Amino acid sequence: MRYTLLGLLLALFCPLARAQEAQTEDAFFIRKLYDQTLTNSSCSDWLQYLTRRIGGRLSGTPQAAAAVEYTYQMLDTLGLDTVWLQPVMVPHWERGEPEQVRIVNSLKMGSIDLNALSLGNSIGTGPRGLTAPVVEVRTLEEADSLGEQLRGKIVFFNTPMDPTELNTFNAYGKAAGARVYGASRASKYGAVGALVRSLTTRLDDIPHTGSTVYTEDALPIPALAISTLDAELLSQLLKEEPVRVYLRNTSRMLGEKLSYNVIGEIRGSVHPEEIILVGGHLDSWDVGTGAHDDGAGCVHAMEVLRQIKLAGYRPKRTIRCVLFMNEENGLRGGRAYWEWSDAGQEYHTAAIESDRGGFTPRGFTVDGHDEVFNAKFKKAIEWLPLLEPYGLSFRKGGSGADISGLKSQKGLLFGFEPDSQRYFDYHHTPIDGPDVVNRRELELGAAAMLSLVYLIDKYGLEVE
Amino acid sequence: MRYTLLGLLLALFCPLARAQEAQTEDAFFIRKLYDQTLTNSSCSDWLQYLTRRIGGRLSGTPQAAAAVEYTYQMLDTLGLDTVWLQPVMVPHWERGEPEQVRIVNSLKMGSIDLNALSLGNSIGTGPRGLTAPVVEVRTLEEADSLGEQLRGKIVFFNTPMDPTELNTFNAYGKAAGARVYGASRASKYGAVGALVRSLTTRLDDIPHTGSTVYTEDALPIPALAISTLDAELLSQLLKEEPVRVYLRNTSRMLGEKLSYNVIGEIRGSVHPEEIILVGGHLDSWDVGTGAHDDGAGCVHAMEVLRQIKLAGYRPKRTIRCVLFMNEENGLRGGRAYWEWSDAGQEYHTAAIESDRGGFTPRGFTVDGHDEVFNAKFKKAIEWLPLLEPYGLSFRKGGSGADISGLKSQKGLLFGFEPDSQRYFDYHHTPIDGPDVVNRRELELGAAAMLSLVYLIDKYGLEVE
Known part of the structure; x- marks a missing residue:
């Protein structure tokens, strides 16, 4: 970015100009994140693999295990600081013969x-x-x-x-x-x-x-x-x-099996103790291949980390991608994660779940603990002018099942909210496959989450 | 609607309360129009017929003629005041044998x-x-x-x-x-x-x-x-x-053929001379069946008139549905219509074209003659609080090819603007068929246009 002398003086001495300067800089950077995601993303390829090569990923099945292995490997290629598997016992239910x-x-x-x-x-x-x-x-x-x-x-x-x-x-x-x-x-x-x-x-x-x-x-x-x-x-x-x-x-029901949440993170350079989680759930139903529910959410979350690295952006806070196991029939992955996080006295300043499909983004639902919600939501709302050009808004509402238990940590919880019209055409059916996910719509979802993560990371959500 | 005595007194004597009362009444009525359209619409059935039974409707072909006949008949079932065919000479181009x-x-x-x-x-x-x-x-x-x-x-x-x-x-x-x-x-x-x-x-x-x-x-x-x-x-x-x-x-190119714009209208009860046009184009390319381009726009426009009759709403202004012929390779229908309308000294206070597909509505582009645009656009913007709950907004921008020539009449021109991400996946291809149009998304488009028509009709766009 080039400065004129006047601009430089204004930026140094005038708080309003500084705020405007920051907003311009943010607008440019978010535009860059969108451009980058729309021209160089892996989320569609990952989704193809998860759905076409692996298939339906019901908890406890070999496909669920393959999805753990595959996404672990993919996260491991991104140059993150840590990638790990978090063990979790899951129910293993079997559909059996075709129903009559x-x-x-x-x-x-x-x-x-x-x-x-x-x-x-x-x-x-x-x-x-x-x-x-x-x-x-x-x-x-x-x-x-x-x-x-x-x-x-x-x-x-x-x-x-x-x-x-x-x-x-x-x-x-x-x-x-x-x-x-x-x-x-x-x-x-x-x-x-x-x-x-x-x-x-x-x-x-x-x-x-x-x-x-x-x-x-x-x-x-x-x-x-x-x-x-x-x-x-x-x-x-x-x-x-x-x-x-x-x-x-x-x-x-066949009894319990060992499975995993898949986790990767970039450690924060200034406030590593403030975690910004992005996530989806890796398991799906056995019919269909879980493309919108929730392959899309997983690759959204993975793409956020990939784009941060690609942009050469060094986050102040810890950005963590969590692919939860067993959202569909037990929520064991979510529960195990909350317990572990609470036990380690972690603090999630924000968590964003994508579990409403890979359609054109409309915004985010926002939820949080009563004690802090209003003040933190107010802070987030200040960012709206930067998000509205991308068709994004906020509304109060539940975030996502897998992150709901983090509310007690008193951060802000977001649910990525794409257009909802087609979701229940496919939800939990044999036709929820990659052919009903549009590549651009999927990429725009990743870019939307990425932009919010950037703003949370840069400005934080903590209030005095 | 029931009134309390206090409410009645306030409504009679306080302009602000009157304005709020009107807005509440409008909000209820628009909600009713949406409910009605989402539970009782014909647009999807009409689109199925236009695409599956008739098929691609290139100007000058028997299919285009069949589409004229079919939509004329359908409009004729709606109990409108007038339904007519407007002759227009169109080019008849033929693709010929498969290309190599x-x-x-x-x-x-x-x-x-x-x-x-x-x-x-x-x-x-x-x-x-x-x-x-x-x-x-x-x-x-x-x-x-x-x-x-x-x-x-x-x-x-x-x-x-x-x-x-x-x-x-x-x-x-x-x-x-x-x-x-x-x-x-x-x-x-x-x-x-x-x-x-x-x-x-x-x-x-x-x-x-x-x-x-x-x-x-x-x-x-x-x-x-x-x-x-x-x-x-x-x-x-x-x-x-x-x-x-x-x-x-x-x-x-085979030379010219006689074809038609298909027109139906409900005559206004107070200002019949003020026309509110809703339209799309009836012709399509020969490959595919022109479902998004522009079967969707035609059935949107037809549904607006159907819903007005169904609601028992008696418009003050004339509501006219125009299905234009030959938008794709000549714009002859549009030109013939403008000339005829100008020659008859008609006045279109507003025209809304739907020609961007049958996807989830996002709003309307708004255009108009320089002399009047700002004042009229300002008036329309006052309605936004009633439209925003449905995800609709306005932005300045071109309306639609078929209505562009009405700008000289100095009304306001609107282009229905649905989500654009998937349109060019199908546009002008063999796969633009009814299977890629979502029924709810299509119905929401009709409801969006209908709501705007209602507001224009009720409040008018004329400025002193």
């Missing part, structure tokens, strides 16, 4: 096979399957109100995602309770199985898996998702006649 | 067929084709500087789109000159053919067509686009050895 969900001997339609996937963590029906009458409900509360009427039944949670929610994550949040807790709730009243409508705004034949949680107050029963078109069909048929469904899945 | 572009007898690679498409309006090589040495240039200016060295050559305009432009339309604007004027510029110096690098930021095997314009100062020569990967290959090979290329295409 069949409407049996309908008067109007005969027998019909539905498009179905076991929910993650589901138990199996046993090899012979089970057949029972179906009862449809919209909500967990409706299941409660039917109570003993559910005994011996398969409870069908037909909870559509609300299409009028502009942010599809809000619609997901409103509808996901039935998937997570439906089986246990139904079981409490003696139900023998649970079917849930897939969580997507689309009407199509693609079933969406996702975790179910067995609460301690009920016996586990098999839980499966059916496609939205099949949910519509089943619902329509139930209006016309009693319906019996045959379920068969051989899913089972 | 072949590197001939390379020392290193033998003969290689490249992925190519004739540019729209291009003449043919004749049935035997032509073979000539290739000269690579980056820009029209570089062609000028080589001058007579281009005689007898095929000039290869290898102009990549700049990946660092965040808005891909800016990159397109910077690179498109070579496609539009390259052939004529090269011909001025005696070149026998022109090859252009396809206009996309992707590296792939898909050639992108688009119009070339033969200027009057040079003989027409054949002009074809090659895919970006083939452009890279050709460029690399040219660094290593002289390259000769064989071109063969049988493209030709």
Whole structure:
């Protein structure tokens, strides 16, 4: 950067000019980071490898182990100060043979096979399957109100995602309770199985898996998702006649396995004790190849470190990339990391998780401990003029599951927020593959996170 | 809407409260328009028909005629006040047999067929084709500087789109000159053919067509686009050895045909003389099925009128949907419309064109006559608080080719601006089909245009 004499004098003696000078310098540097990321990035190649070569990376599988090894190696090529594996015990759930969900001997339609996937963590029906009458409900509360009427039944949670929610994550949040807790709730009243409508705004034949949680107050029963078109069909048929469904899945929990979070960091030159975390989760569901969920988030985080090195930027604070294991069906990686970090009396001044796909960036959700949130958020908001030219904004909201436990350290937590319209077209399905991730959109996500990391690193988030 | 007594008194006697009341009412109504569009829209079905059933709609073809007929019929079902066809003579260009572009007898690679498409309006090589040495240039200016060295050559305009432009339309604007004027510029110096690098930021095997314009100062020569990967290959090979290329295409201009703009309107109840136009263009290229370009824009505009009727909203001003013919290779529909409108002393207080695809809305570009632009733009900006919750903003910039000629009427011109990242993955290619248009994103576009139309209609854009 060249200075005129006047500019130099102004910069030295006038605080306002100094602030403007800094802002201009920041604008140039962020522009440089974007240019560099859009012309020289590895995130797309990494994602291709994770998805096409390795594939679905369910916790405990050989693919998850391969992803640990691969990303460790890739981080190790970046010239970071440290790259390491953090051991974590994870559940190993197995889907088993292809699921069968069949409407049996309908008067109007005969027998019909539905498009179905076991929910993650589901138990199996046993090899012979089970057949029972179906009862449809919209909500967990409706299941409660039917109570003993559910005994011996398969409870069908037909909870559509609300299409009028502009942010599809809000619609997901409103509808996901039935998937997570439906089986246990139904079981409490003696139900023998649970079917849930897939969580997507689309009407199509693609079933969406996702975790179910067995609460301690009920016996586990098999839980499966059916496609939205099949949910519509089943619902329509139930209006016309009693319906019996045959379920068969051989899913089972195999016990725990050793796995790892993959971590790499550049140590801060001035405040190494202030950690800025960027992360995603390395595991995915077994169907599909986890491209948007969350291969994209992993390569975003890795690319941030790569670009920092490429730019020759020496961070004041410690920049750490964490690829968490087991977000999908246990959050063991996140929990292990928080415990370890707390035990070592670490301090995360900021953490940014990318777990909403690789779409065009819109900004970041921001969360934090009540005691510090307002003051720190105010500080971050001052950077908005530098981020808005890139279509980025901040809004209050949850950050990401893997970093949520860091809130007690009282730093600021960010969730990278890309455009949400297409995410639930692919989420937890066989079609979440690299062909539905756009290279530029992916790169822009890395650049957005990188720019925020740069600003946090340069100015810090600590308040007096 | 229910009023409390206090609210009523405030609303009657306090202008500020009245303004707030109006804004709350507007916010509710816009929310209702969004809800309605996201739960009950026809735009996706219309687009399926236009693309899957009718297909590519190049001016002068039977498909273009079928699209006129279909959209006329669809508008006619909406209960509008008038639906009519406006005659317009259009050029009828024919691509002819599949194009051949072949590197001939390379020392290193033998003969290689490249992925190519004739540019729209291009003449043919004749049935035997032509073979000539290739000269690579980056820009029209570089062609000028080589001058007579281009005689007898095929000039290869290898102009990549700049990946660092965040808005891909800016990159397109910077690179498109070579496609539009390259052939004529090269011909001025005696070149026998022109090859252009396809206009996309992707590296792939898909050639992108688009119009070339033969200027009057040079003989027409054949002009074809090659895919970006083939452009890279050709460029690399040219660094290593002289390259000769064989071109063969049988493209030709067949003369003019009668076609139509399709128009439907709801007549204003208070200011019928103030027209608010919403539009897109009905023609597309012959390759692909013109889903994003510009089936999406047509169904956006049609949906705006459909939703107005569905909401039972009676507009004060005339709301007119215009589906323009021949935007791609002549702009005859636009020109005919402007002339007719000017001759009838019409006044378009606003016109909104959607011709940037069916992606998630980001806002509108705004343009207008110098004499009135600032005052009217200021008025529109007051509505931003009502549009920002939907991710919409305004920025100064060109509106759309089909409405550009309305600027002399001194209304405000808007270009609907969706996210631009993926547009040039599909633009003018065989893969611009309905499968790459997301239903929600398409619906959100219609809702965005609808909301703007509502505000213009309710408050007007006229300034004292």
